[in-house]
Amino acid sequence: MxxxxxxxxxxxxxxxxxxxxxxxxxxxxxxxxxxxxxxxxxxxxxxxxxxxxxxxxxxxxxxxxxxxxxxxxxxxxxxxxQTYDLDKVTEMPARSIVYANDGKTEIGTVHGDNRLMLEFDQISPWFIKALIAREDARFYDHGAIDPRGLARAFSRFVTRGKKEGASTITMQLADNTFSYAGKTVDGKLLEMAIAIRIENRFNKEEILQHYMNRIFWGHSIRGIESASRTYFEKPASQLSLSEAAMLAGIIRGPNAFSPFVNFEKAVEQRDVTLSRMVHYEFITQDQADSAKKEQLKIRPDGRRIIHDSYAMDAIRRDLEVILEQHNIQMGGLHITTTIDPHLQKAAEHAIESHLSKMEKRSGFAHQTRPQYLRIPQQQRKEPKYLQGAVVCIENKSGAIRAIVGGRNADESKFNRALHGRRQIGSLFKPFVYMSAFDKGLQPGAWVRDSRIRPGEIKGAQRSWSPANSDGEYKSMMTVAEALAKSRNTASVRIGDYAGINNVLETARKVGFNQKIPNTPATYLGAFEATPQQVAQAYTVFSNGGTIYRPFIISQITDADGNVVYPGSGALSYTAAKTGSAWSVSNTLQEVTTRGTAASLRSVYNFKAPSGGKTGTTDNYRDAWFAGYTSSLTCAVWVGMDNNTRTMSRGYGSTLALPIWANVMKAADSRVYPTHSLKPTFPFQNVRICRFTSQIATPGCESHRSAYTASIPIDLIPEHTCDNHPIRAEVLPEEPSTPPRALPVR
Structure with a gap:
């Protein structure tokens, strides 16, 4: 066991x-x-x-x-x-380029860094050679790390105690792209590891392209294209050998070696770069000598400041609504706008030229612009000189062709064209009349121009009795005459006939979407609006009752040509009856020939068919003129920012009308033809009673109030006269609530 x-x-x-x-x-x-x-x-x-x-x-x-x-x-x-996203190498916040309506003329840049992106083949070969010679001569021979460069830097540090950079272009690209402690040993080792990944991901030309688009050149300039345009006022593709060598030379000390700061040091760096290019056999000695003799043409002092503009302010505001935040931050977009650069310059010049003349008039009591400019720049505050604003809109599309919000956007950022709400006064009267025409009133009807009696106007206080601007009163006149002569008492009666609610609805439809007082004073324009709102509203007359939504951005594409924003196009809606809009327009045309704007023809020699209306508020605080041709509508405002009196006899015809004339005369007739403003829709001759604007009866004939009017078919009355119903005959389809006769008592 x-x-x-x-x-x-x-x-x-x-x-x-x-x-x-x-x-x-x-x-x-x-x-x-x-x-x-x-x-x-x-x-x-x-x-x-x-x-x-x-x-x-x-x-x-x-x-x-x-x-x-x-x-x-x-x-x-x-x-x-591996934790660093290499897609960031290609993503650089760049300026978005803003183009005029032709899609070619640059009018400014917005968003992103001061950088314009380029492809490798869009950069001068001279600069590429100069960059490699100066920054990394063996760039094409080594990988992400240059062992010889590292050994040399280490040797010189040990033997001489001298620190010398050994970063390759790829390592510099990593340093410029990502955030880490690049000056420490840990940071340098991490930089090498990232550079190895970059070399494995991109080829040499791509690495150079991304690096050249990232280089910092001082003065907030980033990228070779912005540097070339800023320093030499030319694209990077056109850089000469001498210019390219200078730009490559100042990279190591962009603020110290900037030609704007120290031109002599910039030239020294150019010569060093040329010598290195010869040493590495990128150029011959003869080419270097020739380049050193070239006289460099640096951007002069007067053009080194990028001036702001009110058009760019309007564009930026629209972009903030259209684009997502990421698009705004990254930039690099191509933005095509509706701005006509020729018309924009004409509008800017017209405002400054005319208001400068007004400031020279005897007795002008305010600060002038020359006085403001004599104040030391560091002591300047918001200017207190006479200001103006212009908005020009294309009638059949709503495209804003010119927008000026003041005399100088560098001196005052406030864009009066968009945000300057000022009382519009009699400029609003045409819309009161259009509301009355929509309700059935005829331009040939009679209206009293006598004083407003207590209790006569619905909604008014008994003591309210507005006066006419000339202090005089008439007995009877036609509605068209009352509008042409801008009579206050007659206009209030016209508004009372139309009804305050109808007038407010018309105001909303034409673009006055702010809160407007629900009182009879509104009939006389006792509320505030911006020049852009006025310009939009006045397009209703040339468009026969149609309004097009104003816009300033027509298309946005990214750097690859992909459409980011296709534009909204022409968006329209009906704001009034065609006949009503034309009836007002017909009278407004008379205003420019024999009314308050008659100087447009006689003094300023504007001959094209047009209509318009002047406006002057109490004590000459605001001067307006809004007018139109068959192609364009333009609104002009002139006044003081503090809402004080402008000057003695500072009428709209004196301060605003001349600016309008100069702007509209600058409009190219081939682009903006000035056709006749005569209507194309049918009319019909009808016997009308002047008291009621209804179809005349034998009673009207016997009272001698009947007349023959050529009336747009959409305004032909459907009811016979209520005041003279002698043997009156009612048409088959009588409205349930016939129009009330205009009070003429």
């Missing part, structure tokens, strides 16, 4: 010994695989002197430890480098 137990125990120990033996063999094999260099070295130096063997084996051990540490660091920094 004991023998059997001993045998079993012996059999169990045999497999255990076999397992242990196998494990020992595995460990031995692993040791040989890992330390085979040391084992091989042991065998190779077996016969050497012990001291030599010790030295060699110690060196080998240190090398092995170094290799282990290197591999460990490579894994560590390689993993850290």
């Amino acid at each position: 004991a023998a059997r137990k001993a045998a079993k125990s012996k059999n169990k120990r045999k497999p255990a010994r076999k397992v242990a033996k196998r494990n020992t063999k595995r460990r031995s094999l692993l040791y040989k695989l890992v330390f085979w260099p040391l084992i091989l070295l042991e065998h190779a130096t077996k016969s050497w002197h012990p001291i030599y063997r010790f030295l060699v084996k110690s060196g080998a051990a240190l090398a092995s430890i170094g290799l282990f540490i290197f591999l460990l660091m490579a894994v560590f920094y390689g993993l850290r480098a």
Whole structure:
């Protein structure tokens, strides 16, 4: 029994010994695989002197430890480098370029950094060679890291104590793209790891392209295109050898070596770059000598300040509504606007030229612009000189062709064209009359121009009795005459006939969407509006009752030509009856020939068919003129920002009308033809009663109030005269609520 137990125990120990033996063999094999260099070295130096063997084996051990540490660091920094998104290399906040309505003329830049993106083949070859010669001469021969450069930098630091950069262009691209502690040892090692990833992702030309688009050149300039345009006023594709060498030379100290700051130092850096280009055989010595003799033409002082404009302010505000925040931050877009650069310049010049003349008039009591400019710049505050605003809109599309919000956008940022709400006064009267025409009133009807009697006007206080501007009162006149002469008392009666709610609805439809007082004073324009609102509203007359939504952005594309915003196009709606709009327009045309704007023809020699209305508020605080041709509508405002009196006899015809004339005369007739404003829709001759604007009856004939009027078919009355119903005949479809006769008592 004991023998059997001993045998079993012996059999169990045999497999255990076999397992242990196998494990020992595995460990031995692993040791040989890992330390085979040391084992091989042991065998190779077996016969050497012990001291030599010790030295060699110690060196080998240190090398092995170094290799282990290197591999460990490579894994560590390689993993850290993986956390950086290489797509960021190609994503650079760049300026979005804003173009005029032709899609070619640049009128400004917005958003992003002061950078304009370019492709590799859009950059002068001279600059590419100069950059490589100055920054990384062996760029095409090494990978992300230049071992020779590192060895040289280390050697000079050890022997001379001199720190010297050894970063390659790829490493600099990594440093310019990502945020990390690049000046520390840890940062440099991480930079190398990221640079290796960049070299594996992009080819050499792509690396150069992204680097050249990222370089900082001082003065907030980023990228070769912005640098070339800023310093030499030319695209980067046209840089000469001398210009390219200068730009490459100032990269290492952009603020210190800027030609704007120290031209002599910039020239020195150019010469150093040319010498390096010769050394590395990028150019010949003769080419370098010739380039050094070239006279560099740097942008002069007067053109180094980028001036703001009110048109760009309006464009930026629309972009903030249209674009998402990411698009705004990254920029790089191509924005086509509706601005006509020729008309825009004409509008800017017209305002400054005319208001300068007004400031020279005897007795002008305010600060003038020359006086403001004599104030030291650091002491200047918001100007207090006479201001103006212009908005020009294309009738059949709503495209804003010119917008000026003041005399100088650098001196005053407030854009009066968009945000300057000022009382519009009699400029609103045409819309009161249009409301009355929509209700059934005819231009040939009679209206009293006498004083307003207490209780006569619905909703007015008994003491309210507005006066006419000339202080005189007439008895009876036609509605058309009352509008042409801008009579206040007659206009209030016209508004009372139309009804305050109808007038307010008309105001809303034409674009006055702010809160307007629900009082009879509104009939005389006792509320505030902006020049853009006025311009939009006045397009209703040339468009026969149609309004087009104003817009200033027509299309936006990205750098690759993909459409980001296709534009909304011409969006229109009906704001009034066609006949009503034309009836007002017909009278407004008379205003420019024999009314308050007659000087448009006689003094300012504007001959094209047009209509318009002057406006002057109490005590000459605001001067307006809004007018139109068949193609364009333009609104002009002139006044003081503090809402004080402008000047003695500062009428709309004196301050605003001349500006309008100069702007509209500058409009190219080939682009904005001035056709006749005569209507194209049908009319019909009808006998009408002057008292009620209804179809005349024999009673009207006997009272001599009947007349023959050529009436647009959409305004032909459907009811016979209520005041003279002698043998009156009612038409088949009589409205349930016939129009109320205009009160003439």
